[in-house]
Amino acid sequence: MEKSQLVSQIQALLSEDADRSQFLDLVGPLQPYDISEILRELDHGQQLKLTALLPVEVGAEALEYLEPEMQYRILHHLHPDVAIPLLKEMGSDAVVDLLLAIHPNQAATLKEWLPDEYRERIDTLMTFPENSAGGLATVDYIAVRAGWTVGRTLEHIRKVAREAEVVTYAYVVDAQGKLLGVVSLRDLILSEPDTPLSEIVNREVISVGAYTHQEEAARILSQYDFIALPVVDKDDRLIGIISVDDLLDVMEDEATEDIHKLSGSEPLRETYFKTPVRVLYRSRVGWLLILFLAQAYTGNVLKHFEDTLSQVVALTFFIPLLIGTGGNTGTQIVATIVRGLAVGDIRFQDIARVLGRELLTGTLLGVTLAAATWLRAHLLGVSIQVAPVIALSALLIVVWASMVAAVLPLLLHRLRLDPAVVSGPFISSLVDTTGLFLYLTIARMFLGLN
């Protein structure tokens, strides 16, 4: 059934005040994600009615897919008898995101609904930066003790499994909460109930610190093919886990961010259609003006060579082609280097190797494009003296663009700035000014102009 059909059927049932079983027939087969998509289409009153009718596990998971503002509006207007179990059932990472997004007074009200111990753990998670491993972690993990048997562990998992986000692993901690090891549910069900946990625990557990950047956490999780990654504080105490589905979202967002930056615009915080035109404008105008300033110098260079240009107007014909080719070469390299840095293939220490490879590749490309330029000059019927000047300029501009594009992102990365700031347009603008200067200087020298 199409989503629009479902939505209108649900709306009809809601306005008729139909009984709960009719709803569940319709909504029961749906995944929480699908229900969240339906909630978006309903008005506020209908959202409240539908949420109240859902089983609490389903309702809580559906809420998690909505934006914090919408989550709050629903929870705040529901009867506390419905809202409190929903909030308790939601994943603690979603609760943290919600509490951080709303007004502190609103957050305080919601927090009062939570049991003391849970509230304290939420407060800890809230102290970590948004894009850190700690900010992404959930406390809904399964913690067990090293002294237990397999049987006791399974019994404990049965008790807490409904709350846990990932039941694939149980984490072994000591009395101080220090992470000692990890045991998989697979190994637990493969062992006899009276086996001591210490016999099957994996003590070589890979964890990340709470302040690790989320991109680094994603890299580790995807390298080792884990389902979840434990997050520890500076004393090695377990404070939460990050599950792979949260990192899928992180990786998607980080790639989107890099694509926007590499194209010289600020990343959008929302999806395209949720972003109003004034925000689209703001996300673009800043970089366009910076690039404009960087490129404005081309005017000075051209004015400086005014006499040269008026003596041989044919030199003008090749301006867009030469600087365009330089910009294109730079754009290609920047994308490769920035992506290589993001996925961890390239590090700053590799700078000499990168520069060597790019200079070699750039020279090969430069020779190819110089030949193309020479041919183009010939086809455009420019004089026999001008063609080699243009070809030589093409070669030098391509090599120069290669060098700049190879080195700049690495330097920014070294300075702990985002290398994706060196976008294709940024490199093009840099190369435009310097490339023109190169071109017209060569022309003046070789053609004996002034």
Added chain:
Amino acid sequence: MEKSQLVSQIQALLSEDADRSQFLDLVGPLQPYDISEILRELDHGQQLKLTALLPVEVGAEALEYLEPEMQYRILHHLHPDVAIPLLKEMGSDAVVDLLLAIHPNQAATLKEWLPDEYRERIDTLMTFPENSAGGLATVDYIAVRAGWTVGRTLEHIRKVAREAEVVTYAYVVDAQGKLLGVVSLRDLILSEPDTPLSEIVNREVISVGAYTHQEEAARILSQYDFIALPVVDKDDRLIGIISVDDLLDVMEDEATEDIHKLSGSEPLRETYFKTPVRVLYRSRVGWLLILFLAQAYTGNVLKHFEDTLSQVVALTFFIPLLIGTGGNTGTQIVATIVRGLAVGDIRFQDIARVLGRELLTGTLLGVTLAAATWLRAHLLGVSIQVAPVIALSALLIVVWASMVAAVLPLLLHRLRLDPAVVSGPFISSLVDTTGLFLYLTIARMFLGLN
């Protein structure tokens, strides 16, 4: 310990022919991924020795991280008593990738090592395209029958769990292998052993067809936050599952591919440093020459306006700035639209809305940049008649670039071509020629030149 230290310790042990327990002390605490990184550093003889010494589960998983060529070289030269268990233990998705990458004769030899039934399933998987859900699937899933009890199911899982890639779910199939439902290990351990499976099975299982594109499969898995996704043939028979860690790699690769395409170069098939310079050259030169051709027309336009340019040389000063600004605007939009299409935020049906939003945003940006251009013209001291011509051109070029950049990726997507082919450099080249024509036509009209 640093990787280089570990490698030299292992090399020392290998040359001393130390006994197995010394190795296991050193290698035991390592994850299979770490061992694969060490294998890369060893020479071929050392690789064989180390692989033979590893427990078969660890060795098989470490092999999976290596390239198919290296996997084959190791398996082929090991004693069959070691190699055959390793191959059987490897994930079936890795085996498929290996068999497809090596020579058919080599593949035939390896296939003979596999049990008949397993070989048949591998043969089925090998028929699907590389970037399809079927091509990514593994047959190492757990299949159970609807008539079983929870107890019998758990017993079965205990038997096959070591082979399975994901034990988080068991898939319920009928006698023909048709997928009927899914049951989670969490629900199994929460239920009494004599509960019929039919009471806890989830029949609303979300699956993908074998020919679904891997990007689409990744989108579904990440939307629904699953750990694995079942893959079915046209008769709804279960042929394999895709696990989330395989899709993490897919998502990373697809993002890398888009970043390369958007910057006007062919994506690399290997990591940066594994790509030889001649391959770097080939991945770039094609697009550079296409862009060169697209941009070469600027020469004709400028030649056409030769008289205009020699009458007012000041017009030349603004050529790089105007076409650069048009290109930058287009690059920003292309990145937003292509990424929106990739993550599913934008569809072809939205074309009118996209165009409307981009025309509005483009007009606002155009007015801003026209003002900046006017100011720039004033600072460069051009005559009072020329400044408004340049400002008007800036406005029109920005609006024109916005239109082209908004529509082209959507059209390509509609034609089932990759929208990322419309790269920033491609849009810039298109806008260069048309923008110049616009600019010089306006100049000629307003300044009364010929």
